[in-house]
Amino acid sequence: NAGVTQTPKFQVLKTGQSMTLQCAQDMNHEYMSWYRQDPGMGLRLIHYSVGAGITDQGEVPNGYNVSRSTTEDFPLRLLSAAPSQTSVYFCASSQGIAGGQNEQFFGPGTRLTVL
């Protein structure tokens, strides 16, 4: 299994541009989520999904959209990038949607810079 994969690894955008960060997992996991990591703030939840067709907002959802049309993929869209969205983005997945035994597996991250 490849686990959780993310593309691209690095991206530079200009303010106002749009883009999609890709996330895929091949473990048939129900739960998928997106986090952003900023210095001194740890990881903060952006959006999450508990199955195909079901998504919900996390702690910092503004400026981001998600959809989950398949179990495997969970793309994160920035419609109009802003410098405040400069960050490292991590995708994670787990087999179950609840319960402490469901370990979350993290992708390698996408480093995004918005100029």
Next chain:
Amino acid sequence: AQSVTQLDSQVPVFEEAPVELRCNYSSSVSVYLFWYVQYPNQGLQLLLKYLSGSTLVKGINGFEAEFNKSQTSFHLRKPSVHISDTAEYFCAVRFSGGYNKLIFGAGTRLAVHP
């Protein structure tokens, strides 16, 4: 609001010395507790977790942590660190009864010096 506090942003230590990374959380409900490690330019890897039962949990790479419900703490310890333990460590909490949403602390950067 529920939160996780990692009391030290940076911890320098010499090789083979013991280390403790501190984590406190605020919650009035049952929680599951986790420690993750992030090596430079990599994703997060689970070190250990507390779900229930024994309050002392052992993880990978010789790390262990103790859950203290009365002090709402989950401190991470290692009796003798190696250069290879240099990384950022994150404490995280998930509240029982809800979805798999993790709340992370700000992280502690462990720097092991020769």
